[in-house]
Amino acid sequence: MKAAIIGATGYGGAELIRLLHYHPDVTLQSFHSSSQEGESIAASYPHMQGIAEKNLKHIDPAQIAKEADVVFAAAPAGVSAELVPELVDNGARVVDLSGDFRLQDTGKYEDWYQKKAPDKQYVNQAVYGLTEWLETDITGTQLLSNPGCYPTAALLALAPLVKQNRVDTSSIIIDAKTGVSGAGRKAAAATHFTETNDNLKIYKVFKHQHTPEIEAMLEAWSGKPEAITFSTHLVPMTRGIMTTIYADAPQDMTAQELTELYQECYNDCYFVRVKEQGTYPSTKDVYGSNFCDLSLSYDERTNRIMIVSVIDNLVKGAAGQAVQNMNRMFGLNETAGLDLIPVYP
Ligand SMILES: NC(=O)C1=CN([C@@H]2O[C@H](COP(=O)(O)OP(=O)(O)OC[C@H]3O[C@@H](n4cnc5c(N)ncnc54)[C@H](OP(=O)(O)O)[C@@H]3O)[C@@H](O)[C@H]2O)C=CC1
Ligand SMILES: CC(=O)N[C@@H](CCC(=O)OP(=O)(O)O)C(=O)O
8 A cells, every 4th residue: 555645854744654664554655845845855854764765755636646545644734724625636545634624613723723724525524533432434534634642642531431421521621741742843932942951831821722622522422512621731852742631520439440441441442551550651651652551540539530641742642543544444454553662761
C-alpha cells in the first residue's frame, strides 16, 4: 500500500515517516511540502539520512490522489480545510491530523479556531477517529479526522465512566500538561528555549480549541450537553501529555472498583494500558509509542474520582493514532507498524 504525506517537514509528518517506515504493509510513496519542494527530507531531518530519504514534492492533490492509496494530511488547521476537499474529490482516502474536520458544529469551529470552517459537506463526511471508541466500521471511510492530542488523552480517560453514567459530567475538570513538540516545529516566541526551559506556563486559558472537541464527545456519550473546565500547561520536555482529571462520583465507589471497570473496558484494546490500583503513569512510560496509560483513584474524603492519563502527543496524540486508523480503514492488523516498546529512559 502506498502512502503520501503532506506536511512531511513538520513534527507530525516526520513522526508519520518514522512509523510508516516500519509498517509491514506500507511503502512511503511521496513526501510533500509547500515551501521546500525539490529538497531532500534529510535537509530538514538529518536523522533520516540513508533511511527514509526522499525529495520533497509539490502539493498537487489530483496527482497525489492518483499515486497513493492513502494520504496523510499533517498541515496546519485552515490549510487542511482547503487541501482535503480536493484530495477527496479526486478519490483519495485521507487521514487528516488537523482540527479542521473534527467538529460537526462548524459555528463552534469558527469560534474556537478563529478560522473559516471547511465546506460542511466534507465535515459531514468525515469520521472522527478516536480509534478505541469508533462507533462505525471504517473500512469504507474516505475521510478520517484524527483527534487532537489533548482530546485523545482526556477522552480515553473519561469514556468508560461517562458511557456507563458513573460520573457527574457537570463536575469534570481536566488539568493537562504538554511537551513543547505539541506546538509543532515552526519557531514562536512562546516555545523558544529561553521561554520554556526551567519554566512552567499555563496557556490559552478557557480558550483552548480542543475544548469543544472534548465536549462534543462527552455529549455524544452521555446524551447531555456539558461544559468542562479544561486547562493546558506547557512543560519543559519534548514529548508527552499528562491529563489529571477530577470529577464527582454520583455514589460511593472504590479505586479498586474503578480500576476493574477500566481493565474490563479496555481489555481488548492493546494500546490502552490500565495500571494496577495505587500505581500512576508518567510520560516516559509511553515515550515514542502509541500507548495511553491510565490510572484511577477515588478520594473518599471528597467523593471525587481522579483519573491520570499519559500519551506521547506525536504518537497516540497524532501520527500513531493516524496509522492505527489507517490500519482499521484498510482492514489491516490494528497494531501493524505500531507495536513499539516506548523509548526509555
Ligand atoms: N504536534 C503535535 O503534537 C500535534 C499536531 N497535530 C496537528 O497536526 C498538524 C501538523 O502539526 P505539526 O506537525 O506539529 O506542525 P508543524 O508546524 O511542525 O508542521 C506543519 C507543516 O505543515 C506544512 N504547511 C504549512 N503551511 C502550509 C500550507 N500553506 N500548505 C501546505 N502545507 C503547509 C509545513 O510544511 P512545508 O512548509 O514544508 O509545507 C509544516 O512543516 C497540525 O494541524 C497540528 O495541529 C495534532 C495533534 C498533535
Ligand atoms: C504546545 C501546544 O501549543 N500544543 C498545541 C496542541 C494542539 C495541536 O496540535 O493542534 P490541533 O488543534 O490540530 O490538535 C496547542 O495547545 O494548541
